[in-house]
Amino acid sequence: VCTSRFWFNYRHVANTLSVYRSVKRLGIPDSHIVLMLADDMACNPRNPKPATVFSHKNMELNVYGDDVEVDYRSYEVTVENFLRVLTGRIPPSTPRSKRLLSDDRSNILIYMTGHGGNGFLKFQDSEEITNVELADAFEQMWQKRRYNELLFIIDTCQGASMYERFYSPNIMALASSQVGEDSLSHQPDLGIGVHLMDRYTFYVLEFLEEIHPASQTNMNDLFQVCPKSLCVSTPGHRTDLFQRDPQNVLITDFFGSVRKVEITAEAISLDRDRAGFESKFPEEELATEPLKYAEQLPVAQIIHQKPKQKDWHPPGGFILGLWALIIMVFFKTYGIKHMKHVF
Amino acid sequence: MAAPLVLVVLAAVTVRAALYRSSLAAFIAERVEVASPLNAWKRVVEGLALLDLGVSPYSGAIFHETPLIIYLFHFLIEYAELVFMITDVLTAVALYLAIQDFNKVVFKKQKLLIELDKYAPDVAELIQTPMEMHYIPLKVALFYLLNPYTVMSCVAKSTCAISNSVIAFFILATIKGSAFLSAVFLALATYQSLYPLTLFAPALLYLLQRQFIPIKLKSRSFWLYTMQYASLYLCSLVVIICLSFFLLNSWDFIPSVYGFILSVPDLTPNIGLFWYFFAEMFEHFSLFFVCVFQINVFFYTIPLAIKLKEHPVFFMFVQIAIISIFKSYPTVGDVALYMAFLPVWSHLYRFLRNIFILSCVLIFCSFLFPVLWHLWIYAGSANSNFYYAITLTFNIGQILLISDYFYAFLRREYYLTHGLHLTRQDGTEAMLVLK
Numbered sequence: 001v002c003t004s005r006f007w008f009n010y011r012h013v014a015n016t017l018s019v020y021r022s023v024k025r026l027g028i029p030d031s032h033i034v035l036m037l038a039d040d041m042a043c044n045p046r047n048p049k050p051a052t053v054f055s056h057k058n059m060e061l062n063v064y065g066d067d068v069e070v071d072y073r074s075y076e077v078t079v080e081n082f083l084r085v086l087t088g089r090i091p092p093s094t095p096r097s098k099r100l101l102s103d104d105r106s107n108i109l110i111y112m113t114g115h116g117g118n119g120f121l122k123f124q125d126s127e128e129i130t131n132v133e134l135a136d137a138f139e140q141m142w143q144k145r146r147y148n149e150l151l152f153i154i155d156t157c158q159g160a161s162m163y164e165r166f167y168s169p170n171i172m173a174l175a176s177s178q179v180g181e182d183s184l185s186h187q188p189d190l191g192i193g194v195h196l197m198d199r200y201t202f203y204v205l206e207f208l209e210e211i212h213p214a215s216q217t218n219m220n221d222l223f224q225v226c227p228k229s230l231c232v233s234t235p236g237h238r239t240d241l242f243q244r245d246p247q248n249v250l251i252t253d254f255f256g257s258v259r260k261v262e263i264t265a266e267a268i269s270l271d272r273d274r275a276g277f278e279s280k281f282p283e284e285e286l287a288t289e290p291l292k293y294a295e296q297l298p299v300a301q302i303i304h305q306k307p308k309q310k311d312w313h314p315p316g317g318f319i320l321g322l323w324a325l326i327i328m329v330f331f332k333t334y335g336i337k338h339m340k341h342v343f
Numbered sequence: 344m345a346a347p348l349v350l351v352v353l354a355a356v357t358v359r360a361a362l363y364r365s366s367l368a369a370f371i372a373e374r375v376e377v378a379s380p381l382n383a384w385k386r387v388v389e390g391l392a393l394l395d396l397g398v399s400p401y402s403g404a405i406f407h408e409t410p411l412i413i414y415l416f417h418f419l420i421e422y423a424e425l426v427f428m429i430t431d432v433l434t435a436v437a438l439y440l441a442i443q444d445f446n447k448v449v450f451k452k453q454k455l456l457i458e459l460d461k462y463a464p465d466v467a468e469l470i471q472t473p474m475e476m477h478y479i480p481l482k483v484a485l486f487y488l489l490n491p492y493t494v495m496s497c498v499a500k501s502t503c504a505i506s507n508s509v510i511a512f513f514i515l516a517t518i519k520g521s522a523f524l525s526a527v528f529l530a531l532a533t534y535q536s537l538y539p540l541t542l543f544a545p546a547l548l549y550l551l552q553r554q555f556i557p558i559k560l561k562s563r564s565f566w567l568y569t570m571q572y573a574s575l576y577l578c579s580l581v582v583i584i585c586l587s588f589f590l591l592n593s594w595d596f597i598p599s600v601y602g603f604i605l606s607v608p609d610l611t612p613n614i615g616l617f618w619y620f621f622a623e624m625f626e627h628f629s630l631f632f633v634c635v636f637q638i639n640v641f642f643y644t645i646p647l648a649i650k651l652k653e654h655p656v657f658f659m660f661v662q663i664a665i666i667s668i669f670k671s672y673p674t675v676g677d678v679a680l681y682m683a684f685l686p687v688w689s690h691l692y693r694f695l696r697n698i699f700i701l702s703c704v705l706i707f708c709s710f711l712f713p714v715l716w717h718l719w720i721y722a723g724s725a726n727s728n729f730y731y732a733i734t735l736t737f738n739i740g741q742i743l744l745i746s747d748y749f750y751a752f753l754r755r756e757y758y759l760t761h762g763l764h765l766t767r768q769d770g771t772e773a774m775l776v777l778k
Binding site for chain 1 (some may be wrong): 393394396397411413414417485521523524527582586589592
């Protein structure tokens with residue numbers, strides 16, 4: 001979820017797209033990803049490299065790519081929509097791509113970035129979500145059995161305040177900075193004119209680029225990403241609600257979709273005759289008369305139209321009065337003797 | 344002189360007919376410099392269509408023409424192009440005849456003053472001769488008919504042509520000396536657009552001069568004649584307005600026409616000075632500034648009457664120019680009317696100081712109007728200030744042109760009575776300055 005709009009918040013969109021990219025690369029399909037971007041940076045009129053979002057200043061990595069599927073875009077990224085997605089209390093007309101169709105065997109990764117403060121995260125420059133609301137949303141999810149394990153990553157200023165209030169089991173949380181600290185951006189690109197990434201997510205991305213679906217890297221390594229020397233802020237994590245030991249939790253448990261494959265050498269036979277395999281073709285439609293467009297603009301009639309009869313005529317008294325005046329003026333000027341020529 | 348006039352008329356009619364058939368007609372008809380809310384052709388058509396639908400054309404602020412125009416175009420709407428061409432021709436012929444008579448008057452007056460020894464001895468080169476005055480009426484007709492402003496105004500079918508025609512007939516009647524006809528046409532001109540009211544003063548002065556009545560405030564005959572002329576004028580105006588009432592059986596036309604002219608509610612840009620000011624003005628002050636701007640038109644009449652009481656036709660020229668600069672919705676058709684008079688004062692050429700710059704200013708501004716309009720409205724790279732700047736420059740050019748002619752006229756009059764080589768008391772050469 002990227003919660004900030006406007007061009008100068010380019011880095012938040014780049015953050016979110018980097019994590020999206022890593023997660024897709026490691027096997028999670030778009031049908032299992034809900035991507036919320038509050039503004040369009042790739043096609044922003046101020047983007048000198050349209051249709052791209054870069055994460056590194058030498059434009060090494062275009063995290064926008066060709067197959068980004070944004071589910072909630074622009075003004076749809078609101079606190080209400082976010083909470084509805086989490087809790088599943090969503091209007092029936094919502095398409096599947098906008099729903100979180102998770103059950104009690106699902107591991108959910110939630111990555112949020114934007115501008116935040118002590119206990120809140122700002123959405124769209126006009127509203128906020130508080131850590132209490134977030135904690136309650138997660139409790140709703142737990143009670144509705146909507147997750148098995150949940151990993152919450154947040155990259156904002158004072159991000160650790162957002163996970164302080166969680167009380168539901170099986171939640172592990174990471175944040176880019178402690179309460180009272182600001183999360184800093186990584187580096188600006190002078191060609192594009194804005195900061196491209198935040199430090200914490202930059203190093204997380206660097207870390208995730210090393211991960212492949214078979215890697216055995218565990219959460220403890222993720223906790224070591226971005227020490228204070230690189231990040232300036234102190235990243236924090238919370239594992240007390242989590243039942244397994246972080247040492248045993250693989251990165252790919254949350255970031256990738258790794259199937260447990262069982263290889264067998266036995267052959268399995270499939271039945272040849274299966275019922276209900278008739279092809280159903282629609283019957284011939286009845287022959288009707290050929291269809292054509294209705295005559296909406298009878299051009300031939302319009303061209304040869306006679307001018308309309310005028311409905312209004314000046315009143316007789318007016319015409320009489322006007323012409324009487326004109327004749328009077330004429331005779332006053334030129335004399336009565338012309339009257340015989342007129343009559 | 345009839346043959347050259349006919350040739351000029353034919354040329355003018357050909358030019359207009361050619362433009363009517365070309366694609367430029369639609370383009371010119373919608374230009375704001377040519378068609379204002381008061382005299383645009385599509386508003387006339389709209390008003391007549393409303394009338395056919397049974398609605399008063401004055402409901403809604405679309406139609407601002409007088410009822411007599413409704414009457415005229417009710418019958419002639421199919422021949423509109425012909426009507427406007429004939430109107431232009433009539434205007435030119437009226438001006439031609441008027442200036443012909445005026446030349447005779449000027450020449451007679453000059454002869455009288457020479458015989459009375461009122462002129463200084465060394466002003467022979469300033470005296471107008473019949474030879475040089477012979478072609479002036481033709482030039483006036485030419486200037487009016489072939490002026491690009493008039494042609495554009497005619498092609499756009501703006502009813503400004505009809506106002507100009509009425510004013511031209513008024514000038515003809517005045518110069519011919521018929522007080523009754525002059526009052527009637529002045530009433531028609533005032534009825535059509537309010538501002539020719541100010542032409543009452545020069546017409547009165549001319550008629551008084553023609554009747555050899557001295558213009559002294561104590562003279563009984565002066566007041567008698569003035570009262571007669573004023574009552575003729577007012578009675579005709581009242582009669583025309585009452586007659587217009589009977590066309591639609593309502594007084595709706597008075598707020599729609601005269602209220603509209605005076606209170607300037609429509610701020611579509613034009614070549615005048617009103618729209619920009621009132622677009623940016625607070626409501627609180629708009630009444631005050633409307634009054635100030637409107638007084639500006641009528642304000643110059645009395646001082647000019649005092650200064651130019653011996654020269655009423657020049658006064659009429661200056662007054663028409665002032666009307667077309669300061670009126671609330673000017674168009675280039677109004678400008679064309681006073682420009683038609685410029686050949687009459689061609690003998691003032693040697694005294695004009697800024698004529699080159701002013702003609703350049705007027706020509707450049709005329710070309711820049713559509714350019715800056717396009718930049719403002721279509722390209723979006725300019726704004727209304729650009730267009731207003733050109734409006735301002737154009738009006739300044741016009742004002743300076745008029746004041747240049749004014750200066751030249753007065754200077755010539757001074758030289759005529761005081762001699763060409765002016766000397767100061769100590770014998771050195773003196774320079775004439777307009778204070």
